[in-house]
Amino acid sequence: MMTLRHGGRAVAVLLALAAALAPGGAVAAGAPATPALTLPAPTGPHPVGTTWLHLTDHDRPDPWAPEQSRELMVSMWYPAAAPVGAPAPYTTAAVSARVVAGTGLPLPPDVLTTVRTHARRDAPVRPNRHGWPLVLLSPGFSLSRESLTGLAEDLASRGYVVAGIDHPYEAYGVEFPDGRVVDCRACDEWGDGTAQKVIAGRTADVSFLLDRLTGPRPVWRGFVDRQRVAMVGHSIGGASAVRTLVTDARVDAAADLDGTLFTPVGPTVRPVMLVGAERPQDHSWVRDWPDLGGWKRWLTVTGSGHMSFTDRPVLGAQLGQDPGAIPAERQMLITREYVAAFVDRHLRARPAPLLDGPDPAYPEVTFR
Known part of the structure; x- marks a missing residue:
C-alpha cells in the first residue's frame, strides 16, 4: 500500500480511490458507503466468535491523558461452539469516520462499517479442556485494532483465542461503550522519544491485559491457557x-511484522520472528539480531509493502486500488500462513516446515 510520510513517521493510506464507490469516480457528500467490502474467509476448522472488552487500569494514569486512568478496548476472537448470532461489525461508524478523515481520502465516512467479517458477535466459546492458547495483537501507529481482523479471524478458526488491543490516543479513533471517542494525541506529538513512549505504554497495556486474562480472577476463566501466550504486532x-517478550515472562514468543525496533531488545533466548517488507534492511534489526540468542527467523516478503501485513491491501483492492506486485489476497495469505506456523510451533510444539527454509509454494518469502 502507498504511504505518506509526515515528520519522519509513516502514516498509512488505508483505502483506495473513491472511483469504485460511485459512477464517474465521484462520491457525493454524505453519501452512504457501498456495502461491497469483505475479508477472506478464515481457513481453520472452527467457526469464529468475537466480543469486545472495555478494561480500566485504575493503578496507571494514561500516558497521553494523565488526568485519567488508562482504559483499553480489546476485541476477543475465539473458536466458537457454533456459528450462531449476527455477523460482527468490523468497526464503529465513529472510528471509520476518523480513519477516513485521517487519511484525507474522498471516501464516505462510514465506509469501514460495510466490511463483512466472518466472526459472529458474542457466539458461545467452544470448550477446551486446558483452555486455548492466546495470541495478543498490537496494531501499527495510528491504526486501530480492526486493521488486523483478517489475521485474527484466521488464528481463531485454527484454535487460538486472539486479543486485539486498541491503544487509546495512538490511533485515529478509539470508541468506548459509552460513546466517547478519543483521537490520536500521539500523532500530533510525534518527535524525539515518542516511539519509545509508545512502546513503553504498549508493553504496560499488554501486561495489564494479561493480568486480566490470566491472573487470579481472569475475565475469561477456563478459556485461555496462561501457559501458552504469544504476541504479534504490526509496525x-x-x-x-x-x-514485551523481554519485559513480561508470560509471553513465550513474539513476531514483529515490519516494525522498526526503536527500543533495543537486549539479550533474549525466547523465540522471535521478524517479517519485513521488501526494502533496504532495517538498521535496528541488524543491530539487535545478534542479541536474539534463541530460535529466530528473519523473513523478507519480496514485492510487499509496509501495509501488506494488515487488512488494507484486501480492502483497497476492492475499492479499485492496485495492490502492487503481490495480489491483495495473497498478501493476507502469506501473513496468515507464516504467523500461524510460528504460533503453532512455539505454543503447540507442532512441526512447522514452512519456517525451516524457503518453500516453493511461497517464492516471495526469503530467509536471512
Missing part, C-alpha cells in the same frame, strides 16, 4: 511485541 506494534 510499532511489532516493536512492542518484541519488547
Whole structure:
C-alpha cells in the first residue's frame, strides 16, 4: 500500500480511490458507503466468535491523558461452539469516520462499517479442556485494532483465542461503550522519544491485559491457557511485541511484522520472528539480531509493502486500488500462513516446515 510520510513517521493510506464507490469516480457528500467490502474467509476448522472488552487500569494514569486512568478496548476472537448470532461489525461508524478523515481520502465516512467479517458477535466459546492458547495483537501507529481482523479471524478458526488491543490516543479513533471517542494525541506529538513512549505504554497495556486474562480472577476463566501466550504486532506494534517478550515472562514468543525496533531488545533466548517488507534492511534489526540468542527467523516478503501485513491491501483492492506486485489476497495469505506456523510451533510444539527454509509454494518469502 502507498504511504505518506509526515515528520519522519509513516502514516498509512488505508483505502483506495473513491472511483469504485460511485459512477464517474465521484462520491457525493454524505453519501452512504457501498456495502461491497469483505475479508477472506478464515481457513481453520472452527467457526469464529468475537466480543469486545472495555478494561480500566485504575493503578496507571494514561500516558497521553494523565488526568485519567488508562482504559483499553480489546476485541476477543475465539473458536466458537457454533456459528450462531449476527455477523460482527468490523468497526464503529465513529472510528471509520476518523480513519477516513485521517487519511484525507474522498471516501464516505462510514465506509469501514460495510466490511463483512466472518466472526459472529458474542457466539458461545467452544470448550477446551486446558483452555486455548492466546495470541495478543498490537496494531501499527495510528491504526486501530480492526486493521488486523483478517489475521485474527484466521488464528481463531485454527484454535487460538486472539486479543486485539486498541491503544487509546495512538490511533485515529478509539470508541468506548459509552460513546466517547478519543483521537490520536500521539500523532500530533510525534518527535524525539515518542516511539519509545509508545512502546513503553504498549508493553504496560499488554501486561495489564494479561493480568486480566490470566491472573487470579481472569475475565475469561477456563478459556485461555496462561501457559501458552504469544504476541504479534504490526509496525510499532511489532516493536512492542518484541519488547514485551523481554519485559513480561508470560509471553513465550513474539513476531514483529515490519516494525522498526526503536527500543533495543537486549539479550533474549525466547523465540522471535521478524517479517519485513521488501526494502533496504532495517538498521535496528541488524543491530539487535545478534542479541536474539534463541530460535529466530528473519523473513523478507519480496514485492510487499509496509501495509501488506494488515487488512488494507484486501480492502483497497476492492475499492479499485492496485495492490502492487503481490495480489491483495495473497498478501493476507502469506501473513496468515507464516504467523500461524510460528504460533503453532512455539505454543503447540507442532512441526512447522514452512519456517525451516524457503518453500516453493511461497517464492516471495526469503530467509536471512
